[in-house]
Structures are given as structure tokens and as C-alpha cells.
Amino acid sequence: MGASLLRDESITMFFAGHETTARTMTATWAALAANQEVAARLHEELDSVLGDREPTVDDLKRLPYTLQVVKEVLRLWPAAPFYVRDAVEPVDLLGTHLEPGTPVMLAPYWTHRHPDFWDHPERFDPDRFARGAEAARHPQAYHPFATGERVCIGNHFSLLESHLLVATLGRRCSPRLAPGHRPAWAMEGTLSPVGGMPMLIERRG
Ligand code: HEM
Known part of the structure; x- marks a missing residue:
């Protein structure tokens, strides 16, 4: 691997592979702190399936609500809030004519909050991802x-990693927002918490 390919691969791994999942975890702890009923259901699932042991990958199929929490976090706070695709042939899109090569921005952030597709889109509700x-x-x-x-x-890989992280840390900790902090997000390369996400971590059990 030459120097420039090595640089590209390194940036991809840190940016695409690390920062996205890290941001997703930040949003998860903030969402759980702000939605105590969801946190209680998550803890119930983790306690009943795991008791006082660490989760393994084998446990994940018995932790469906934990995965629903991750998916709902990725709906409201998609770590990659937008991406770009180029038209490959002429197309008329909502009254606008696009020539081949025209870049089109697609934004999960907006689709995921569109009332045509989601009831009460601003509500954090992991049951949207229940079976069926x-x-x-x-x-x-x-x-x-x-x-x-x-x-x-x-x-x-990312869903598996996040599922396992929420099970491992959620079992042990109960996060609270630092007094006075109101989470705010900025659309940068990834969806980033403005001013970080100061939190207090309470140990459970
Ligand atoms: C919550 C976590 C993640 C989210 C939300 C996410 C989201 C995305 C999105 C939207 C794209 C398309 C970007 C574009 O076309 O401009 C993308 C591409 C990519 N992601 Fe992820 N990603 C996540 C985790 C990961 C992880 C863990 C890895 C690697 C271990 C990874 C590696 C990549 C790579 C290499 C691409 C480029 C693929 C290509 O163009 O063929 N991502 N990701």
C-alpha cells in the first residue's frame, strides 16, 4: 500500500468507521437520559436476560429492545445526516430536470423526520422498530x-457493535444529562453535539 492509499484508508476508518458509531453512542445516552420510560424498559430487558454478567454476541438475539433503541437513535440522530449521489441519466425529479452527473443531496435526517412516513416524528419511540x-x-x-x-x-458491523455497547454499558450505568445542559446538534461531516454532551454517569445495582 502506497503512502497516499494508506492515508485514504486511515481517514476512512477513523471517519466512516469510528466517528459515526461514537456519535451514535453519544446520541443514545442523551436519548435514554431524556426518555426514562425507554431507559426503564431497556434496563428491564438487560437485567432479565443478562442478570449480572457481561453480554456476549450470542446474547444479542435475546435483546431485541436494545437493538430497537439503537435503530430509533439512528432515525432521529443519523450520524451521517446526508450524503450525495450523482444522477446517472436524465431525470425529472419533483418538477426539476436533472442532467447526468448532477449531484443530489439525500438527507436521512430529513426523511427520518418526515410526517408522511412517521407518526409524531419527533417522538423517541423504539417500538417503531418492533418486529413487523x-x-x-x-x-x-x-x-x-x-x-x-x-x-x-x-x-x-456497526449495528452489532452498537447493540453490544448499549447492552454492556447500559447494564452497568444510568446516564443523566449534566444539570442545565440542553443537547443541540450541528450538521457537520457527521451529526455532532454542540458543546459536547456533558453527562453524569450513575452506577446501577
Ligand atoms: C452508525 C454508524 C454508521 C453510519 C450511520 C454510517 C453511515 C454511512 C453512510 C450514510 C454511508 C454512505 C456515504 C456516502 O455515500 O457518501 C457510509 C459509507 C461507508 N461506511 Fe458507514 N456508517 C456507519 C458505520 C461504519 C463503520 C463501523 C464502518 C467500517 C467499519 C463504515 C465504513 C464505511 C465505508 C468504507 C463507506 C464507503 C462505502 C462505499 O462508498 O462503497 N461505516 N456509511
Whole structure:
């Protein structure tokens, strides 16, 4: 691998592979702190399935609500809030004519909050991802990992990693927002918390 390819690969791994999942975790702890009923249901699932031991990958299939929490976090705070695709042939899109090569910005952040696809889109509700609920939706209503040929290559890995992280840390800790802090997000390369996310971590059990 030459120097420039090595540089490109390193940037991809840190930016695409690390920062996205890290931001997703930040949003998860903030969402749980702000939605105590969801946090209570999550803790109930973790306590009943794991008791006082650490989760393994084998446990994940018995922790469906934990994954629903991750998916709902990626709906409201998609770490990659937008991406760009080029038209490959002439197309008329909502009254606008696009020539081949025209870049089009697609924004999961907006699709995921569009009232045509989501009831009460601003509400944090992991039950939107309960078994069967996803089949009833438009297939493109949810695209935190993009779609098509250039879909995120780390899609499944990232969900597995996040599922395991929420199970491991959620079992042990109960996060609270630092007094006076109101979470705010900025659309940068990734969806970034403005001023960080100061939190207090309470140990459970
Ligand atoms: C929550 C976590 C993640 C989110 C929300 C996410 C989202 C996305 C999105 C939307 C794209 C398409 C970007 C574009 O076409 O401009 C993408 C591409 C990509 N992602 Fe992820 N990603 C995540 C985690 C990961 C992880 C963990 C890895 C690697 C281990 C990874 C590696 C990549 C790579 C290499 C691409 C480029 C694929 C290509 O163009 O063929 N991502 N990701």
C-alpha cells in the first residue's frame, strides 16, 4: 500500500468507521437520559436476560429492545445526516430536470423526520422498530446507512457493535444529562453535539 492509499484508508476508518458509531453512542445516552420510560424498559430487558454478567454476541438475539433503541437513535440522530449521489441519466425529479452527473443531496435526517412516513416524528419511540413494524413502512423511509450499491460497508458491523455497547454499558450505568445542559446538534461531516454532551454517569445495582 502506497503512502497516499494508506492515508485514504486511515481517514476512512477513523471517519466512516469510528466517528459515526461514537456519535451514535453519544446520541443514545442523551436519548435514554431524556426518555426514562425507554431507559426503564431497556434496563428491564438487560437485567432479565443478562442478570449480572457481561453480554456476549450470542446474547444479542435475546435483546431485541436494545437493538430497537439503537435503530430509533439512528432515525432521529443519523450520524451521517446526508450524503450525495450523482444522477446517472436524465431525470425529472419533483418538477426539476436533472442532467447526468448532477449531484443530489439525500438527507436521512430529513426523511427520518418526515410526517408522511412517521407518526409524531419527533417522538423517541423504539417500538417503531418492533418486529413487523418495519415491513409496513416505505422501504426508503429509513436509510441511515444510505442504500444501493454504495450502501455503508460497515452497516451490519456497526449495528452489532452498537447493540453490544448499549447492552454492556447500559447494564452497568444510568446516564443523566449534566444539570442545565440542553443537547443541540450541528450538521457537520457527521451529526455532532454542540458543546459536547456533558453527562453524569450513575452506577446501577
Ligand atoms: C452508525 C454508524 C454508521 C453510519 C450511520 C454510517 C453511515 C454511512 C453512510 C450514510 C454511508 C454512505 C456515504 C456516502 O455515500 O457518501 C457510509 C459509507 C461507508 N461506511 Fe458507514 N456508517 C456507519 C458505520 C461504519 C463503520 C463501523 C464502518 C467500517 C467499519 C463504515 C465504513 C464505511 C465505508 C468504507 C463507506 C464507503 C462505502 C462505499 O462508498 O462503497 N461505516 N456509511
